[in-house]
Amino acid sequence: MKKIAKDKLSLLWKKIAENYQLFLPITEGKVVNFSIWEEGAEVDLNTLRTVNSPKNIIFPQTETYLKFKKEGKKLNLEVVANKGEYVVFGVRSCDVASFKLLDNVFLDEPIDKFYEESRKKGLIISQACLNPQETCFCNSFGINPELAPEGADISTWELGDLLFWEAQSEKGKNLTEALGDILEEVIEDEQEKLNQLKTGIKDRLKDLPLAQINPETIGGDLKEIFDSEIWDELHRRCLGCGMCTYVCPTCHCYDVKDYDGNKGGERFRCWDSCMFSDFTMMAHGNPRTTQKERVRQRFMHKLVYYTNNYKSYACVGCGRCTEKCPVSLDIVKVIKKLGGERNEL
């Protein structure tokens, strides 16, 4: 294990940025999001939950596939090259876990080549959560934010003035070697303090208000859950704004569109939301014509359909929807309702 003094972190950013595009949680205005680091950027490693998840880096909100140009009767096509190698520093365990859930979909046959390329070029550095928030419930989905998460190339922990650093993959080891003297070896006493820190985080998780949320409490078969009367009640408050899907690290629906100018244009994909009334609109119309069907689709997908396909829930308990839904209709309420606990809505 290695370490670096926190007041030397800007040297670390500089060194990494020599060879990679470096994404860090950066304050812009009053919000913190993952952005490309430049000298003088206001890096914020304390904010637990960025507004947007780092999904945006791997699977951008808008991504151009190809450009086309008309020359007389000829149409010239240019496939847009993917980005170069990049490092994302400061990814929390829930967001690291979300990448695996996206992989299940995009790297399943037929493989999404743009996504695959993007994943290959990225190196993920996780950051343990010292103070999980009241709206966090990652533990309910088997995520342990005090440990090195599966899928991180390097894991880090903050302790006092130090940042501990442990390579987890070949890519992570290579970067660690390339950083040379910037990182120092941890001594035995510090290792012991780190172990105590991990135990402390684990204990704090047990006291969080949502610690008891358990998706396993959802009983019944698919048809029973689909026909449940809870959807009649739950959907009424939904505004169909799509906020929950946009901030969610595991939502992955998108639309493909052409922007056609007079002499050329672009084909691009952009995130879509199952909460929108024109989602998956076809020539004959929309397969889900009511907000009840749309709300049910979102939560059935996260808690039942995805699970049937990939043996895992499509939620990592990050709490973004819990925090952002303007009418407090989030996955926690749905799990409680489907799980049979009659909580106040």
Ligand code: SF4
């Ligand atoms: S559940 Fe909430 S955030 Fe999602 S579309 Fe409905 S109102 Fe918007």
Ligand code: SF4
């Ligand atoms: S459903 Fe909500 S809590 Fe679960 S991963 Fe998405 S935004 Fe996070």
